[in-house]
Amino acid sequence: MNLHEIASRSRAASYDLSVSSVEKRNKALSLMIDYLERDRELIFDSNKVDVAEAESEGLAAPLLHRLVFAGDKLKQVQAGLRSLISLEDPIGHTVFCHEITEGLKLYRVTCSIGVIGVIFESRPDALVQITSLAVKSGNSVILKGGREALRTNQALIHSIRSALDDAGFSPDAAQLLETREDVSAMLKEDALIDLVIPRGSNAFVRYIMDNSRIPVLGHADGICHVYVDQDADLNLAFKVALDSKIQNLSVCNAEETLLVHRNIAERFLPEFAGMLTENHVEIRGDEMTGSLIQCKPASEEDWKTEYLDAILSIRVVSSLEQAIEHINHYGSHHTDCIITENDEAAKTFLDRVDSAGVYRNVSTRFADGFVYGFGAEVGISTGKIHSRGPMGLEGLTTYKYKLLGNGQTMAEMKSGARRYTHRILQEDCPL
Amino acid sequence: MNLHEIASRSRAASYDLSVSSVEKRNKALSLMIDYLERDRELIFDSNKVDVAEAESEGLAAPLLHRLVFAGDKLKQVQAGLRSLISLEDPIGHTVFCHEITEGLKLYRVTCSIGVIGVIFESRPDALVQITSLAVKSGNSVILKGGREALRTNQALIHSIRSALDDAGFSPDAAQLLETREDVSAMLKEDALIDLVIPRGSNAFVRYIMDNSRIPVLGHADGICHVYVDQDADLNLAFKVALDSKIQNLSVCNAEETLLVHRNIAERFLPEFAGMLTENHVEIRGDEMTGSLIQCKPASEEDWKTEYLDAILSIRVVSSLEQAIEHINHYGSHHTDCIITENDEAAKTFLDRVDSAGVYRNVSTRFADGFVYGFGAEVGISTGKIHSRGPMGLEGLTTYKYKLLGNGQTMAEMKSGARRYTHRILQEDCPL
Numbered sequence: 001m002n003l004h005e006i007a008s009r010s011r012a013a014s015y016d017l018s019v020s021s022v023e024k025r026n027k028a029l030s031l032m033i034d035y036l037e038r039d040r041e042l043i044f045d046s047n048k049v050d051v052a053e054a055e056s057e058g059l060a061a062p063l064l065h066r067l068v069f070a071g072d073k074l075k076q077v078q079a080g081l082r083s084l085i086s087l088e089d090p091i092g093h094t095v096f097c098h099e100i101t102e103g104l105k106l107y108r109v110t111c112s113i114g115v116i117g118v119i120f121e122s123r124p125d126a127l128v129q130i131t132s133l134a135v136k137s138g139n140s141v142i143l144k145g146g147r148e149a150l151r152t153n154q155a156l157i158h159s160i161r162s163a164l165d166d167a168g169f170s171p172d173a174a175q176l177l178e179t180r181e182d183v184s185a186m187l188k189e190d191a192l193i194d195l196v197i198p199r200g201s202n203a204f205v206r207y208i209m210d211n212s213r214i215p216v217l218g219h220a221d222g223i224c225h226v227y228v229d230q231d232a233d234l235n236l237a238f239k240v241a242l243d244s245k246i247q248n249l250s251v252c253n254a255e256e257t258l259l260v261h262r263n264i265a266e267r268f269l270p271e272f273a274g275m276l277t278e279n280h281v282e283i284r285g286d287e288m289t290g291s292l293i294q295c296k297p298a299s300e301e302d303w304k305t306e307y308l309d310a311i312l313s314i315r316v317v318s319s320l321e322q323a324i325e326h327i328n329h330y331g332s333h334h335t336d337c338i339i340t341e342n343d344e345a346a347k348t349f350l351d352r353v354d355s356a357g358v359y360r361n362v363s364t365r366f367a368d369g370f371v372y373g374f375g376a377e378v379g380i381s382t383g384k385i386h387s388r389g390p391m392g393l394e395g396l397t398t399y400k401y402k403l404l405g406n407g408q409t410m411a412e413m414k415s416g417a418r419r420y421t422h423r424i425l426q427e428d429c430p431l
Numbered sequence: 432m433n434l435h436e437i438a439s440r441s442r443a444a445s446y447d448l449s450v451s452s453v454e455k456r457n458k459a460l461s462l463m464i465d466y467l468e469r470d471r472e473l474i475f476d477s478n479k480v481d482v483a484e485a486e487s488e489g490l491a492a493p494l495l496h497r498l499v500f501a502g503d504k505l506k507q508v509q510a511g512l513r514s515l516i517s518l519e520d521p522i523g524h525t526v527f528c529h530e531i532t533e534g535l536k537l538y539r540v541t542c543s544i545g546v547i548g549v550i551f552e553s554r555p556d557a558l559v560q561i562t563s564l565a566v567k568s569g570n571s572v573i574l575k576g577g578r579e580a581l582r583t584n585q586a587l588i589h590s591i592r593s594a595l596d597d598a599g600f601s602p603d604a605a606q607l608l609e610t611r612e613d614v615s616a617m618l619k620e621d622a623l624i625d626l627v628i629p630r631g632s633n634a635f636v637r638y639i640m641d642n643s644r645i646p647v648l649g650h651a652d653g654i655c656h657v658y659v660d661q662d663a664d665l666n667l668a669f670k671v672a673l674d675s676k677i678q679n680l681s682v683c684n685a686e687e688t689l690l691v692h693r694n695i696a697e698r699f700l701p702e703f704a705g706m707l708t709e710n711h712v713e714i715r716g717d718e719m720t721g722s723l724i725q726c727k728p729a730s731e732e733d734w735k736t737e738y739l740d741a742i743l744s745i746r747v748v749s750s751l752e753q754a755i756e757h758i759n760h761y762g763s764h765h766t767d768c769i770i771t772e773n774d775e776a777a778k779t780f781l782d783r784v785d786s787a788g789v790y791r792n793v794s795t796r797f798a799d800g801f802v803y804g805f806g807a808e809v810g811i812s813t814g815k816i817h818s819r820g821p822m823g824l825e826g827l828t829t830y831k832y833k834l835l836g837n838g839q840t841m842a843e844m845k846s847g848a849r850r851y852t853h854r855i856l857q858e859d860c861p862l
Contacts, residue, residue: 015759019782098804104793106803113815114785194815209644213637215816216646236838243840328446347862350833351450354545360862362535362836371844372537372832373529373853384544384625384829385646386817398815401803402781405793407667409674413802422804431778431791 003185006142007192009172010115014140017173018112022089024167028135029085031163032128033078039159040074046151047124054148062250069124069152077128080376084132087375090393091138094428101418104405107429110397112138114194117186117214118378121199122146127156130378131174135164137396142186142193144177187212197391199379217381217391221306221332222252224364227323227349229340230263236361237339238272243363244337246279250308252380253335253367257303257313259323262288265316269293281310288316303330320345324352331355333382335367335389356382356389402429434616437573438623440603441546445571448604449543453520455598459566460516462594463559464509470590471505477582478555485579493681500555500583508559511807515563518806521824522569525859532849535836538860541828543569545625548617548645549809552630553577558587561809562605566595568827573617573624575608618643628822630810648812648822652737652763653683655795658754658780660771661694667792668770669703674794675768677710681739683811684766684798688734688744690754693719696747700724712741719747734761751776755783762786764813766798766820787813787820833860 001009017025036043047069054067095108116139120126127145134141145153153176161171177183186193190213198208198218209216226241244255260268265288273293276283283295284302295314302313303326317323327336335357338349350358357367367389369377374392381387387395412418432440448456467474478500485498526539547570551557558576565572576584584607592602608614617624621644629639629649640647657672675686691699696719704724707714714726715733726745733744734757748754758767766788769780781789788798798820800808805823812818818826843849 015783015785100797100802100804104797206644213640215814217816233838239838239840243842247841247845343862346835350862352446354446355831357832357834359834360836362834362839363841365841366531366535366834366836366839367832371531371851373531373855383646385648388829389832398819400786401788401798401820403788403790403793403797404777405791405797407664407670408793408797409670410678410794410796411674414678420802424804431774431781 003182003189004192006175006177007115007186007189009170010140010142010175011192013170013173014112014114014138017135017140017169018091018114018138020138020169024169025135025138026085028164028167028169029081029132031166032132032160033081035159035163036074036078036128036156039155043074043152043155043159044070046155050149050151059148063122063148066121066123067149067152073125077125080129081132083375084136087136087393090136090397095399097425097427097429099421099423099425100403101408101413101421104403104408105425105427107402107404108399109402109429110399113396113398115140115142115192116396117142117144117193117196119144119183119196119198119200119208120146122149124149124152124156126199127153128160129376131160133376133378133393133396135173137393139396140173142175142177144183144186150178184211187214190214197379215386217383217386217395218379222254222334222380222382223256223304223306223330223332224253224334224367225257225259225327225331225336226255226364227259227317227327227336227338228261228264228268229320229338229342229345230261231342231345232264232268232339233341234264234268237268238275240337240339240361240363241272242275242279244365245276245281245312246310247363247365249310251365252306253364254308255312255364256305256307257315257330259315259317259326260289261320261323262316262318265289265292269314276312279310281312283312283314285314286316289314292316306332320348324349328352328354333384334380335359335364337362337364356380402431404429404431434613434620435623437606437608438546438617438620440601441571441573441606442623444601444604445543445545445569448566448571448600449522449545449569451569451600455600456566456569457516459595459598459600460512460563462598463563463591464512466590466594467505467509467559467587470586474505474583474586474590475501477586481580481582488579490579494553494579497552497554498580498583504556508556511560512563514806515567518567518824521567521828526830528856528858528860530852530854530856531834532839532844532852535834535839536856536858538833538835539830540833540860541830544827544829546571546573546623547827548573548575548624548627550575550614550627550629550631550639551577553580555580555583555587557630558584558607559591560807562591564807564809564824564827566604568824570827571604573606573608575614575617581609615642618645621645628810646817648814648817648826649810653685653765653811653813654687654735654737654761654763655684655765655798656688656690656758656762656767657686657795658690658748658758658767658769659692659695659699660751660769660773660776661692662773662776663695663699663770664772665695665699668699669706671768671770671792671794672703673706673710675796676707676712676743677741678794678796680741682796683737684795685739686743686795687736687738688746688761690746690748690757691720692751692754693747693749696720696723700745707743710741712743714743714745716745717747720745723747737763751779755780759783759785764815765811766790766795768793768795787811833862835860835862
C-alpha cells in the first residue's frame with residue numbers, strides 16, 4: 001500500500017471513530033488489554049529477537065534497556081489502558097453557547113482532530129500509549145517507531161488492530177509504517193493528515209518541520225534551569241536543585257543549567273558542589289563559579305546543551321533579570337524553576353520566563369502528563385501553539401462551531417430586520 | 432535594520448507587553464483613537480496618493496474600493512478600538528488548578544503568545560484591527576500589508592507607534608515591513624517569531640508554509656456548501672441558500688456549491704434557479720441538475736473552486752452520506768450548512784462534516800468573528816490546530832503552567848514519602 005492509500009484509509013477510519021460513543025471507544029481499549037494478554041508470548045518473543053539483534057549491533061545500554069518489553073512492561077501498559085478507560089470522554093463537550101440573534105445559537109463543541117502521525121523512539125510501550133490516547137480521543141494514528149523495535153511494534157500493532165476490529169472499528173485507525181521512506185512520503189499527505197508529532201532530537205524535529213506543510217507539535221530539547229535567588233531558603237535550594245539534576249539524568253525535564261544569584265553564591269555553591277561531586281556529577285562553571293568551587297570552565301556551547309547526562313553547567317548571575325534573560329535566550333521553553341522565598345521575585349520570574357512550565361520551589365522533574373493529572377501524554381510540547389507542556393487527551397482534540405438556526409439570513413441582519421442579541425447561555429448543544 | 436534586528440526588538444517589546452496591566456494596554460488603544468484623529472489629514476492624504484497610483488496602474492474596482500481610507504473608515508476603525516477596550520482582558524486567567532501533592536499546586540494560566548507576523552491584503556483598516564487585537568492580548572506584531580497601500584500603512588503605523596510610546600510601551604511592539612524580501616527574511620526567524628498569520632490566496636498560504644518553520648495559522652480558500660436535505664422546509668431553503676450566495680459575493684463565507692437531495696430536487700431546483708437568474712447568478716450543474724434546470728455543465732474543477740463571484744455550482748446527491756462525502760472531499764473546512772427539519776439528519780451532518788463551522792438552517796454568511804461575539808477577528812482559521820474558525824483575542828493567546836511548591840522532589844514521590852493527591856481546586860493563581 002502506498003502512503004496516500006494508507007492516509008486515505010486512516011482518514012476514513014477517523015470519521016467513524018470521531019462520531020462513536022465513548023463506550024465503544026472504551027470497549028476497544030478494554031479489548032486491547034485482553035488481546036495484549038492473549039498475544040503476550042508472540043510479543044515477548046518478537047521483542048527478544050529485536051533485543052538480541054540490537055545487542056549484536058552494539059546498541060548503548062540505556063537504549064537497550066528502553067527497548068526491552070517483558071512481563072512488567074506489559075503490566076504497566078495494561079494499567080495505563082485501564083486508567084485511560086476511567087478518564088472522561090474528551091470529545092462532544094459544549095465549551096460555550098452564545099445566542100447570536102433570536103432563535104440562532106452558536107455552540108463550540110470539542111471534537112477529535114482527525115488523523116495524527118506520530119514518530120517515536122525506541123520504547124515499544126510508547127506505541128500502545130500513543131494509540132490508546134488517540135483512540136480515546138477519537139483520532140486515527142499513523143505510527144513510525146524505532147527501527148530496532150520493529151518486530152515488537154509489529155506484534156503490538158497486530159493485537160491493537162484486532163481489538164479495534166472486534167470493537168467494531170476499522171483496524172486502519174492504527175497503522176504502522178516501517179521505513180524512513182514511508183515517513184518522507186507521509187509528510188507529503190497534508191490534505192489527509194492533520195497533525196504530526198515527532199518525538200526525538202531537535203535536529204529531527206526541525207527536519208520534519210522543513211519537509212511538511214502539516215502542523216507539527218512536539219518537543220525538541222529540554223534545557224531546564226533552576227535559578228537560586230538571593231532570597232532562597234538554602235536547604236530547600238539544595239534539595240530541589242539536586243533532585244532536578246540527579247533523580248533521572250536522561251529525561252527531558254532534568255536540570256541542565258543552574259543559575260545562582262551572586263549574593264547567595266558563596267553560601268550556596270561550595271556545599272552544593274560537594275553534593276554534586278558525591279553524586280558523580282561533573283560541573284562546568286562560568287568564571288565566577290570557578291572562583292568559588294572547583295570545576296571545568298563552561299563555554300558558550302554549554303549553555304545551549306541538553307546533556308541528558310551527569311553534567312551540570314553553573315552560572316552566577318548579578319540579578320533576577322539576568323537570570324530571566326539567560327533562560328529566555330538559551331533555554332528551550334520547557335520547564336524552569338526559581339528557588340525563592342520572595343513573592344515579588346517569584347511573580348516576576350513566573351510571568352517573564354517564556355516557558356511551558358514555570359516553577360517555584362519544586363523540582364523540574366514534575367513536568368509530566370501523569371504527574372499533572374492528565375492520565376498520560378503523547379509528548380511534551382515546547383511550542384506555544386495549540387498545546388503547551390505535557391500533551392494528554394486534550395492536546396489531541398480541537399473544536400467545531402455548531403450553529404443552529406431557523407432560517408436567519410445576513411440580509412436581515414444588515415437591514416436591521418433582526419438585531420444581534422449576543423447573550424451567553426449555559427446550555428449544551430442539543431445535536 | 433535587518434529582519435533579525437526587527438524580530439529581536441519585537442521579542443523584547445513583547446516581554447514587556449505580556450506582563451503589563453490591561454489598563455496600560457487599554458490606554459495604548461485609547462491613545463490610538465486620539466492619534467488617528469490627530470493625524471487624520473496625513474493619513475487621508477497618504478491614502479489619496481496610494482489610490483491615485485493604484486488607479487493609474489489599473490487596479491480592479493473592488494480592490495480599489497477596499498484600498499480607500501477616508502472619514503467613514505476612520506470612524507469604523509475608532510469604533511472597533513472602543514469596542515476592543517471594553518472587552519475583558521484575555522490574559523492572566525487561571526483556567527484550572529490541580530493540587531498534585533500536599534502543598535504543590537499546578538495552575539494553568541492564559542498568556543500572550545509573543546511575536547506574531549501578519550501578512551494582510553489591501554485594506555489598510557486591517558492594519559489597525561490586527562495591531563489592536565495583538566496589543567490587547569499582549570503580543571507584538573510584525574506587519575506586512577499590500578504594496579498598493581504602503582503610504583497609508585506607513586501613516587497609520589506612525590500614529591499607532593506614537594500611541595504605544597506614549598502609553599509607556601516600546602513602539603517596536605508594532606513594526607511595518609515594506610518589501611517581499613522582508614517577508615522572506617521574516618520567515619527564517621523561527622527562534623524569535625512564534626506565529627505567522629497569512630491572509631491571502633491558498634497558493635500564498637502554501638508558499639508561507641513551505642518556507643518557514645514558524646507555525647502558520649490562516650485561512651486558505653473558503654469553499655462553503657449549502658446542502659438542501661430531502662426533509663428541508665422549502666421556503667427556508669430558498670431563503671438561506673440564496674442569502675448564502677448573494678448577500679456578498681466576494682467573501683470567504685459565501686456559498687460556492689449547492690448540494691440538493693434527489694428526492695427534493697424537482698420541487699426545489701426550478702424555482703430556485705429562477706431566483707438565481709433574477710440575481711444574475713450563473714449556474715453550473717451536474718448532469719441531474721442539467722436535466723431539471725437550464726445551466727452550464729459543471730466540471731470536476733468547479734467543485735474545487737472558490738468563485739468569489741456570481742457563479743454557483745449545483746450537484747444533486749442521492750443521500751445525506753453522499754453530500755457529506757462531497758463536502759469533506761472538495762470543501763475547504765470553512766463553513767457548511769444543512770437545510771433540514773430532520774434532527775437525525777442534522778446531527779449526522781454536524782458531526783461528520785469536518786469543518787470549522789457546521790450550520791443548520793442558517794446562512795453561511797454568519798461565519799465571522801464579530802457575528803460570533805468575539806469583538807473582532809485577525810482571520811478565519813480553516814486548520815484544526817490551536818484556533819478554528821474566526822480567530823479573535825483568544826486565538827492570540829496560549830497558556831503556561833505555573834507550579835508552586837515548597838521543596839517537593841521527585842525522589843520523595845518515587846519513594847512513596849509523598850503521595851499524589853490529584854485534587855481539582857477552584858482557585859486562582861496567587862502569583
